[in-house]
Amino acid sequence: QLQLVESxxxxxxxxxxxxxSCSASGKNLVAYTIGWFRQTPGKAREGISCITASADxxxxxxxxxxxxxxxxxxxxxxxxxxxxxLRPEDSGIYYCAARAYDYCxxxxxxxxHWGQGTQVTVSA
Numbered sequence: 839q840l841q842l843v844e845s846x847x848x849x850x851x852x853x854x855x856x857x858x859s860c861s862a863s864g865k866n867l868v869a870y871t872i873g874w875f876r877q878t879p880g881k882a883r884e885g886i887s888c889i890t891a892s893a894d895x896x897x898x899x900x901x902x903x904x905x906x907x908x909x910x911x912x913x914x915x916x917x918x919x920x921x922x923x924l925r926p927e928d929s930g931i932y933y934c935a936a937r938a939y940d941y942c943x944x945x946x947x948x949x950x951h952w953g954q955g956t957q958v959t960v961s962a
Contacts, residue, residue, distance in 0.1 A: 847956030860934030888942035
């Protein structure tokens with residue numbers, strides 16, 4: 839069974855950067871597409887970024903395009919979300935998720951495995 843654990847969240851000032859990690863155990867991420875989602879109080883979980891299992895395609899939401907990048911290191915069994923030029927509206931709980939298909943999906947229901955989330959707070 840694939841298990842995911844996020845880390846790297848924290849508090850940062852607007853304009854700052856954070857790198858989130860999604861460490862996997864139980865299975866190797868080489869076979870999994872990884873998505874990062876963000877959730878804020880009162881809102882649905884929002885798809886932010888995705889990288890396919892083969893890592894030949896990445897997609898980002900319009901809200902983070904040009905500021906965030908996603909990658910995965912199969913040797914370390916870890917996926918990453920590099921977040922630059924952070925804004926207060928980027929605050930929320932960030933979750934990584936995995937699906938056993940080699941293409942991205944945007945709906946949370948398309949992902950079978952989830953981490954517990956890590957909090958990101960962007961404020962002055």
